Amino acid sequence: MNRNRAFGRRLARVASAALAAALLVTACGSGDSGDSGSEKITLTLNLFGNFGYKELYAKYEAEHPNIKIEERTAAYNDHHRNLATHLATNSGAADIEGVDTGFIAQFKDKPNQFVDLNKLGGDKLKDRWLSWKWQASLGKGGEQIGYGTDVGGLAICYRRDLFQQAGLPVERDAVAAAWPTWEKYLELGKQFQSKAPAGTSFYDGGGQLFNAIIGQAPTGYYDTSDKIIVSSNPEVKKAWNLVAQSIKDGLSAKLIGSSQEWNTGFAKSQFATIACPAWMMTKIKDQSKEFAGKWDVALVPGGGGNWGGSYLTVPKQGKHTKQAAELAAWLTAPEQQAHVFTKQGNLPSTPALYDQPEIAGFKSDFFNNAPVGQVFTAAAKKLTPQYQGPRAGDIQTTIRDALVRVEQGKQTPDESWTQMVADVERLAK
């Protein structure tokens, strides 16, 4: 009993101290908000993965003493699902929300949920970005819902040591010359597979390869009137057949992108090549540290390409939309994008940087001193933009699952194709 009472008294003391502290803090806060010009505000950012902004926040906070920045990160799928829920319930979204290319079409379909950045001076900044990057986040009525951060570009990352063991060319120019097209790429794959070290396949997984191939086509899953054309677009079928055949030839390591097994696959040398946007370099570095210098980067078959890249949007429900839009514009300005590229490897979406020596001349020693700056900017410049409809990201996942069924031997390519087409039609409902 006695001990309990003593504990209760101690608890009361702690509680009252905490209360006093809280009062003190709020007192300070309200004192500050007294003069409106330097009102202390906190801007929140919800992002997925690493955008490489940490140092930039400190810089921005130093320049704007009244602004404090908080970043929260979540996993890729969780992040976008949370954002959708927060928009639907009109509460809970951060001041700035990151959106990936795979989801931007879905969100730009509901432009009224976001601040139209054009109205806050965005239209004057337009020329910063690659034109296709700017277009991709425009709403139907011309509203700009997000400022572009990075673009993916596209190349092929490959393991020099594994290529050598299989008797293939090793130097990046020779490798790129050996695969001007995807057909040639897969032919080289068969050659590789016949002499490959045990446990190594030519590429990581069918879904990822399909993604890279279809990304180069002039039209993908949608026509410009937002009609889904997966079943009728010959480009889709062509890419499907290529990938399905290569699975049959045993070139796929049958790993799903970004899964745990896929991460392990890097460390266990389960695949020799991987479709490689600029942001993939970070993942490779993280997952296969022991193979530094053994990776290299070659031009992608078929010329240009893009996979991924993100946007910073400002949901309308935020309290400080004006300040948030200013911060988003600052974070995506060329100087900051250049900083992120050299720190993190994310490729800028602002073409003015592409010719600057710190980008164009950038080489990565992890990738055997490959001129990655030059490789990725070339791909981004060459890209013919493809129209993305609202459900493009989910169609992508549906096709990936369909290819996984083939990889798992559950269905023949034709059976899987039929089911995939029906599933995609379901998405359109």
Add this chain to the structure above:
Amino acid sequence: MTALHAAPTTAKRDEPEPPDRRSFRWARIDGKLSPYAYISPFFVIFGIFGLFPLMYTAYVSLTDWDLLDGENHTWVGFGNYSELLGDPYFWNALGNTLSIWFFSTVPQLLAALWIAHLLNHRLRARTALRVGVLLPNVTSIVAVTIVFTQLFGRDFGMVNWVIGLVGLDPIDWQADTWSSHLAISVIVAWRWTGYNALIFLASMQAIPNDLYEAATLDGARQSQQFWKITVPMLRPTIIFTTIISTIGGLQIMAEPLLFAGSQTPTGGSDRQFQTVALFMYEQGFREFRFGYASAVAWTLCLVIVIFAIVNYLLTRRISNDED
């Protein structure tokens, strides 16, 4: 203060004075009403967080409601329900749910009964063992599922390694219906067996010892005592655990969601381990069909009620044999 002044004047205690009668009446009202006041917090909170969402979901399930476009919804009556009954993916999910529920619940309860029986004996470090069986239940479901997913990995999983030692071919656990259901059932059973064992143990200890002594005198064997005394005496507890694990088992979602390497709510490449709760999640938060997802939620609720009743009727028969 007034009471102090009044005290000397009302010297005779036997005669109740008007103010006393008033307080007496108040006491009667108090006695009648305050129990309701004491239990009302539960009902108020249940009303806000239980009943209201339930009713609201029922309303939403009768509309065509795009989650992303909150203001835009139209009344469709039972349209969502009739679509649901004709939706092969719903029936697929229901089949998967029942299969996973069966393969996790039945072995789990039998194992729990057996473990409780063992823990009921005089053992060394008994308390430590009893606390130990509860440990799986207090670990994070996400952590558990991720660890088990690695154990059941296709290329480098430990289960396949053991299988390889025996000389069998490795199994792609996620690819097939049976293998994925088995793996998920193992995860569920691992988490809940100890919990149920403790509940069984608690009511085993309430069984009077003289029953066993009498049985021993009559020459009944251990196993006879277990089936003739322990199990019938546990009847209410068995009913309870069966119904609770049915309710939990039919709502399984986190395990299949995290078991999929892709972390998408389709439950595998061919929806081979998509449960109803996961299907509901997919419809609500990937397709953003709020109305349809609500219809799934209500249908799942009905299924659970039906199963709980059937379970109750079945398990009640345990001791009817004795009566």
